[in-house]
Amino acid sequence: MSPGSRGLSVLLCLLFTLTGLVLHHPAARADETPGFIQDGQLTLCTNPTLPPMTFVNGSDTTALAGMDIDLARLLAARWHATFVPDTMDFEGMFPSLAARRCGMVISGVLRQSGREKNYDAVPYADSALVVVARAGAPKLTAMTDLSGKTIATQSGTSYAARIEKENDTLRAEGRTPIIVQQYPTEDQVVQQVLIGRVNAFISQDVELYYRQKQLGGKVSIIFKPDYPDYRQFAIYIRKNAEDRVQLQRAIDDLTSGGEIAGLEKKWGVSGEHEQVFSEKNAPARFDFATFFSALTSVAFLKGAALTLTIAVLSHMMAIVISIPIAMRLNGPDSPLKFILSAYVAVFRGAPTLLQLLFIWNALPQFLPFFREHWFTPFLATWLSLSINESAYQVEINRAALRAVDPGQRLAADALGMKSAQVYRHVIFPQALRIALPPTINEFISLLKTTSLASVISLQELLAVTQIQVARTFEFTEYYSAALIYYLAMVFFFLYLQKRIERRFAWADRNKASANVA
Amino acid sequence: MSHSLLPDPASRISIRNLSKFYKDFLALDRISLDIARGEKIVVLGPSGSGKSTLIRCLNRIEPHDSGVLMIDGKIIDGKTDLTELRGTVGMVFQNYNLFPHLSAVDNCTLAPRLVRGTAREAADAAARRYLEQVGIAEQADKYPIQLSGGQQQRVAIARALCMNPEIILFDEPTAALDPEAISGIVSIMDDLAAQEITTVCVTHEMGFARRIADRIVFMDRGAILEVAPPEDFFTSPKTDRARNFLDRMIRY
Incomplete structure (x- = not known):
């Protein structure tokens, strides 16, 4: 930005402020709420894997710490707002800021002219x-x-x-x-x-x-x-000259008041630590204590529970969506059939990660409705994975329904059964046997796909693992603990598949005999 | 054959000028026929002559395009309650079409429970009674895959009987069976006649047809060419096409 245009924008800001002074009560000046505070909340987009700026200091993944977090708290207090951190992958932060999911980004992000083209930046700490x-x-x-x-x-x-x-x-x-x-x-x-x-x-x-x-x-x-x-870390907000001036003033006040210097000292964000850097304190090769504590930690248990919940809910929804689509696609040609084929093709074709990012970051641009607080990362993940998975499940169901002998339908019709009864009691039980193995296969795949949801800040198992690794650097131990959780979940579902398959003894002459005897 | 233009309400089944198209192909060509209560009709004819289409029109698995179909004095058309119709007119298929995921007895009780709302115990007792009537009471709890073809066809007949039908349609019931199994089916069909159940049977087995039929209906190219008692039909067919058909059937 040239000095001339900077002067102009400052002038404009002054003009705005003056207008505010004239229109409002003079005392309103200091209390003026900037645009990045919404509904009394300061929502912060941050990627808590960058200590000492922003990270998780302990096994509880919701407890954020770091200089950036403390700074955001100070800013929230200044405007009497509630501090609401929203954690996500680094790539997710700026799209989220643009989509108004948060008011500002403080996440050890450098002040750069490229970023300043799209966002306003206010520096708060020096770096190199x-x-x-x-x-x-x-x-x-x-x-x-x-x-x-x-x-x-x-x-x-x-x-x-x-x-x-x-x-x-x-x-x-x-x-x-x-x-x-x-x-x-x-x-x-x-x-x-x-x-x-x-x-x-x-x-x-x-x-x-x-x-x-x-x-x-x-x-x-x-x-x-x-x-x-x-050279500098900066706070980023959406472009707004007035907000920028307010934020700059806040940082100036915190600098002159010594608060920022205090934070730098607290978190060791100053050059004097360089000497200590050569200190020898190498971690052990594989620390079983860390491994077991990770395995039994509440954070991992919660992450695994979230992974399992989102996978089960998404697959259930996918099955519910896919059955009518599969039935329609097996039927005669119609415009609806064409639309449904397109649905399947699009959602099978697009990468799952892209679908997640699209629903989380792009959808609110078209439909502001999805920007509101009720639309949590959990719901967004559920929505995207359900749609994505339903496209695969349609193909499984289609094949399974086709594999049921058309004579079955004929016989049931001839007995006077209604269409719904024919499906419920004759066709679905037979199609289920054919669909079960590929469905369980898909589910296992989905269980692992949930890890992609960390990009939209869902704290599932792998996100929890990465946050812990970022904190401790004991990656072998934490990766192993995550592996155990994933394997345990997968083995459970394989066992479940075996149990369900026992109910299909009717399809196997030898097993059927054993059952009757 | 001469029929009055109007259907006969006194017949179990009365058909007048029934036609059916598959797109442009004329599958049934102005069929007229009266079938009496308890009568055993066998429909013969070369492949593609419209035999199966005719009997599938009787329970409206295939809706007819024109003409009149009357069962027990009631016109059967698009407004007919299909559940009720199919309760009156049962059907047995060439490949049995048993539900493979249900045991023999459950195959028999499924429709009565779902369609008629019969309690499980009552449906079960009735099913076992009919399975006994067709001679396979001891196979009641087996799955279809564990049964021989003859046994499966008996289950299929018992399944149809469980709906207490007045008419049973047989679509080539013996085509997949060995001679011993066929003779078993013959005696079951005699039983049905004794119970006043009307049967309409499509078959290619001449011996079987002769043995069970009260009247033979001979069809070719979608039309009925002859209706006659079996002795008359097999000894002195009236049309050339029937003669040719019988010649070919007896030769092979």
Whole structure:
């Protein structure tokens, strides 16, 4: 933004404020509620996998902590609003902000001119970009020294785009570009360096200072490039000059009042921690105590319960939707049949993740109704997975219904049974036997697909796992605990399938005989 | 054959100028026939002659396109209560079409319970009585897959009997059975006649037809060509087509 236009916007803001002063009571100035506070609530979009800015400090996944969270609390208090955090994947935050699911994003996000094109940013803390490698790696003198090396970054962040600029330079010089791998969470980025898959990762210094407890002695900073876009953390809000001025004033007050300095000290977000970084305190290879405590933790149990609930509810809904569609698709041609075929084709064709993101982030743009509080991540997940799964289930049901001998219908008709009775007592019981194995198969697949819902902030099992890993870095232990939960659930349903199949003894001469005897 | 233009309300079944099309194909061509109470009719004719279509029109599994169908003095058309009609007119199929997921006795009780609202105990007792009548009381609790073809066809007959029908339609009931099983079905059909149940049977078995029929109806290309007692039909058929048909059937 040029100084001229900045002056203009400040002038405009002043004008607005003045208009407000004239129209309202003069005392209203300090109490004016900014647009990002809605219904007395300050809703914060944050991705709690970036300690010390925003993370989960303990096994309770709903208890957020960090400098960003404390700052949001201070801001909420300033405007007498209730603080409502909404946790989600990094990629989900800005679409959510645009969709008005939250009033602001504070999540260790850097102030960058690119983001400021679409959102207003107010910086609140200083930072620096660091390149980190395994301990013992040689220091760099320039980013271009990474030519031909592989580095990891968190997806959704702007690091990859920054590296691409370095690559342009490298290509111009005829050298090999830097290879970038992107991972959804910061802890996974660090892991890649720890296991030696990549040469280095890019992060912010503050996060690294915090990580020293887990990483001490294992990694070291090899370079600190000075990029203008990576010097400050900022709060993002939807574009609104007036809101921006109010927020800037709030941050100014908190800075001059010493509150922000206090938070920086509390969370170790200042340069003095760099020295301690070489401290040796490496975690054990596999800590059984951590594994068992994860396995028995309330957080995991809740995550697993949520995974199971959403999978069962979605599949039940999918079956309910798919049966009439399958019956109609097996019937004669009609315009409705064409529409239903299109429904099946679209929802089988589109990736499940895309459907989730679409329903959560794009739907509210068309129908503001879906922006309201009742439309929780749970409901959104239920809706998308039900629709998605119903498209697959239609095909299973269609095949199963077709496999029932048409003579069965004829015989039931000839006995005077009504159509509903024919389906309920003659066709469905036989179709069920054929549909059961592929249906259970689909269900198991769905149970695992629920993990995608973490992208729209549903705290299912894998989301819980990742939050715990981000906090502790004990990824082997937590991954193992999650694996046990998933396997236990899957085995239970396989057992259930066996039990139900016993009821189909009528289809097998030998088993039927054993049953009667 | 000469019929008055109006159907005869005194007959069990009275048909006048019944026609049926499948798109452009004329499956039944102005059929007229009267069937008396307790009569055993066998419908013969080459494949594709419209035999099965005719009997399927009688319980309106296939609705006719024109003409009049009257059962017990009541016109059967689009307004007929199908549940009631099919309670009066039962049907037995070539491939038995038993419900494979139900035991023999449950096959028999399903429709009475659902359609008539009969209590389970009463339906069960009736079903076992009919299974005994068709000679397979001891197989009552088995699933269809455990029964031989003859036994399955007996269950199918018992299933039809459980609805207390006045008419039973047989669509090639013996086509999938061995000679011993066929003779079993013959004696069951004699029993039905003794109970005043009217039967209309489509078959390709000449011996079986001769043995059970009161009258033979010979059809070809959707039309009835001859109606005669079996002795007359098999010894001196009146039409060339019937003669040719019998020649071919006896030769093979």
